[in-house]
Amino acid sequence: MFFIINPTAARGRALREWTKVRREFTDRGVKFDEHVTKHPGEAMQVARWVLRHGEEAVIAVGGDGTLSEVVNGYFDEAGRVINAKAAIGLLPAGTGSDFRRSVGLIARNDALDAIKRRETALLDVLRIELLDRDDQPVTRHSINVVSFGLGGEAVTTVNAWRESWPRWIGGRPRFVIAALKALRNYRNRPVIVRMDGEQALEINSNFLVVANGRFAGGGMMLAPSAELNDGLCDVALTDGATRWDVIRELPGIQRGSYLNNPKVSYHRASKVEIACDGALAVDIDGEAAGFTPAVLTIVPSSVRFIIGSPK
Numbered sequence: 001m002f003f004i005i006n007p008t009a010a011r012g013r014a015l016r017e018w019t020k021v022r023r024e025f026t027d028r029g030v031k032f033d034e035h036v037t038k039h040p041g042e043a044m045q046v047a048r049w050v051l052r053h054g055e056e057a058v059i060a061v062g063g064d065g066t067l068s069e070v071v072n073g074y075f076d077e078a079g080r081v082i083n084a085k086a087a088i089g090l091l092p093a094g095t096g097s098d099f100r101r102s103v104g105l106i107a108r109n110d111a112l113d114a115i116k117r118r119e120t121a122l123l124d125v126l127r128i129e130l131l132d133r134d135d136q137p138v139t140r141h142s143i144n145v146v147s148f149g150l151g152g153e154a155v156t157t158v159n160a161w162r163e164s165w166p167r168w169i170g171g172r173p174r175f176v177i178a179a180l181k182a183l184r185n186y187r188n189r190p191v192i193v194r195m196d197g198e199q200a201l202e203i204n205s206n207f208l209v210v211a212n213g214r215f216a217g218g219g220m221m222l223a224p225s226a227e228l229n230d231g232l233c234d235v236a237l238t239d240g241a242t243r244w245d246v247i248r249e250l251p252g253i254q255r256g257s258y259l260n261n262p263k264v265s266y267h268r269a270s271k272v273e274i275a276c277d278g279a280l281a282v283d284i285d286g287e288a289a290g291f292t293p294a295v296l297t298i299v300p301s302s303v304r305f306i307i308g309s310p311k
Contacts, residue, residue: 001032001115002055003091004043004070006062014062014093017108021061021091024112037066047073051082057306059089059115063097064144064216068285071125071143074303079127079139081302087120089306098215098286099144102228104308114308122301123228126212130282130294140284143303145216145223146296148280149206150186150246186243190277193237195269203239206280207246210235210272210296216286217253224256225266231300235267272296 007015015036025032035046047058047070060070067090076082091111092100105111126142188204195201209216211223211234223234241249241263252258259266272295274280279291 001030001057001059002050003032003034003059003061004046004066005034005036006043006060006066007036009062009066009093014066014091017091017093018061021108021112041069043069044073047088048076048082051086054083056083056086057089057115057118058086059091059306061091062093064099064286067099068142068144068287071285071303072141075141079141079299084304087118087304087306089115091115098217098219099213101215101219102144102213102226103305106308110308114306117309119307119309120304121229121307123303123305124212124231124233124298124300125303126210126233127297127299128282128284128289128294129296130290130292131279132290135291138290140289141299142212142284143305144213144285145209145211145283146285146294147210147216147222147283148208148274148292148294149189150183180247183243183246186246188240188242189280191280192273192275193235194273195235195267196271201237203237205238205241207238207241208236208274208280210274212298214256220254221256222253224259229301231298232268232270233272233296233298235269235272237265237267239263239265270298 005014005018037043043066050058051074058070060067070088074081074088090100090105092105100106105114123143126146128140128142128146130138132138186206188206191203191205193201193203209222211226212228214221214223214226216222222236226234236259245263249258249261258264275293282289282291282294
């Protein structure tokens with residue numbers, strides 16, 4: 001069992017949580033190895049290395065960004081699973097830590113029980129082809145939620161505030177305040193969306209969601225019907241929504257009821273292509289990842305994940 005710890009997640013809370021868990025495992029005689037990351041992207045590199053060398057359980061200690069890096073490390077550079085028998089787990093301790101809600105890991109004890117039981121399930125992931133900040137094509141994987149436009153801009157703001165905000169301000173209020181800040185420059189753009197090769201949808205939007213999991217943004221239910229193993233992603237598209245529409249729907253976004261708004265449509269697909277007149281920011285699992293155009297494809301039942309007990 002190999003733990004990858006992000007010491008900066010939630011301004012050090014992940015490292016503090018790991019210190020407690022480490023002591024507990026040591027006292028119980030549990031055998032494990034560990035690695036504390038020093039820079040972004042390292043968790044992916046370490047996960048890839050240990051999986052190639054036969055590790056059968058890799059646990060991310062941190063938030064959704066740390067987990068996303070480990071998930072990306074589950075695949076090699078060509079996008080192939082390195083070891084299909086190996087499992088990924090999560091000890092959640094990040095600013096948002098949204099994915100834990102979809103796999104029954106609400107509290108630390110839930111995660112510890114799951115790690116001890118080692119019950120796993122095969123989950124889908126999204127493969128995303130997009131442009132990075134240098135306008136170069138890159139491929140990433142997402143296990144949770146990818147958002148475009150407003151969501152990506154809000155995430156950039158949240159990450160920029162990480163070191164300056166008090167620890168007691170949780171993930172949800174941070175994302176809400178960041179979204180309100182991003183709304184100052186909110187402007188709909190012509191967007192073309194094509195799903196499963198069908199006729200393209202032409203919309204005016206600055207807020208789109210393609211989801212594998214249900215929650216993002218500190219507990220906001222962006223895709224209430226999403227399933228992690230149905231071979232489909234859930235797609236929420238706004239069309240013609242104004243700045244004030246978004247502000248009025250913020251409570252609905254938290255509950256998932258924003259989908260009832262006539263300016264929002266909800267779809268399911270295995271492949272989604274998004275292009276825009278002017279690049280939209282892309283957020284992958286709570287981290288700013290790049291810009292459109294983007295192609296998202298479901299990779300069904302590709303990641304073995306350590307899940308919590310049903311509540």
